[in-house]
Amino acid sequence: MQDTIIQLEGIGKSFKVAKRSAGLVQAAKALLVRDYNVVEALKDISFSIGKGEIVGYIGPNGAGKSTTIKVMSGILVPDEGSCQIMGYTPWTDRVTYVKNIGVVFGQRSQLWWDVPVIDSYELLKDIYKIPRQMYEDNLRMLSETLDLAEFIRTPVRQLSLGQRMRCEIAASLLHSPSLLFLDEPTIGLDAVSKLAVRQFIKTINKEQGVTVILTTHDMADIEALADRILMIGKGTLLYDGSLEQLRGRFGVQEKESLDEMIVQLYKEHQI
């Protein structure tokens, strides 16, 4: 196996969630006494990922995918366990560590809403202290492969979702990170943009050896990209292996789509 780049051991995280039933009386009661549920978002998650892999991280809604990504990108401090990424512990060495990673949260935006995309990029260049030459090379490469040239001078608010998402991905790669986290990068994209994004992920993985960890609900993404799947449900890791192995488990029913297989797997684990 290649060198390990990510090593997670026994990561656990729980949240306190306030709950109450519907209705005025219940709401009034909640003013005095709050009921909390402790939700265990992650329970004893351990895995390791090698350099240059593309790993698909899947699981039903609320399984803990994004929580894991947040822990790995240093945003969230877990309650227990250890995590070593490129020799750093993300949440304690946050500022030095994040120079080496790129993150895309599909549901959020990192671009300045009112100014052209290129202005946001210029800012990122200074924040990451990217040398001018490297910045220009990266920008040229990114705008060619992601086809950004047309709208890079347009204010972000006037971009379509697909265009914006491509810009977001480019923004996360300007500083040549060696590790890329993509949290639902294809959410809401049309077929053309989706294919462009997939093609692009493949390219940077092959040509620059970028390790990619990707969460998605679109099994076609996984099929097209991931050599390896990690499946999580109710905060525990349920499956870790290649796509072929998974297919093998369910017999050679080639007709069965990946989606159906995943649903069966979910059922098997009662999640």
Added chain:
Amino acid sequence: MRAYVSVWKLRFINGMQYRAAAIAGALTQLFFGFVFIMIYMAFYSHSSGQPPMSLKEVITYVWLQQIFLSFIMLWFRDNEIFDLITSGNIAYELCRPIGVYPLWFAKLLAQRVTSAVLRSIPILIVVFFLPEPYRMAWPPDLPTLFLFVASLLLGLLVIVAVSMLIYISVFWTLSPTGSTLMISVAGEFFAGMIVPVPLMPDWLQKFTYALPFRWTVDFPFRVYSGHIPQTEALWGMIIQICWLCLLIGFGYASLRRALRQVVIQGG
């Protein structure tokens, strides 16, 4: 350092897009200036005792207040930062190799300076050419002018440090309305925004002097008019620096605590 200058630049570019807002702002400030001056003129013409500030000083004070409104307003808020916190986009700020406190400090500072540049320069020219008694007075001498600029800039840093605390409080309250309103109403009163501090009753003045707010408005403006003598101004600037260190230290520590507990929901 480059990064902060860059944030500043982008903010400035951002602010320049809102031309209409700048023109409307300048006109509003001019209008309010006239109204306040008329009110003080009415008060002064009917007062029997010797007022602690002359009318000319008060007029200058009012104009400075209107010109540098965006330097001294506590309610001036950057909705972007509130949105970052409440919507969870702060996730991205945390993925940057840069401290969140200095980054936000730079953003807030830039926003105020941008707004001041776009609004105050036009008014600044107008008020020196107004007919008496509305005309703005020059500072008594050149050193006073320098002292004024220095104390105003220090005051600007103090006010950004105070407003950082408002933003940080949103990590716990999740709504900016309460903390902005509370701090801004109290803060502006004690800064001398509503009534100049020398015109307050004695007991209230003592209270005001113990708070940081007056160092952002009352102090630099009275340095300008020479109401505060030069040596006293220098001492005042040392106190400004002390407050600044205290507020930044406190804000830095609370933001650290907030970020350790931060939970980015959803997604």
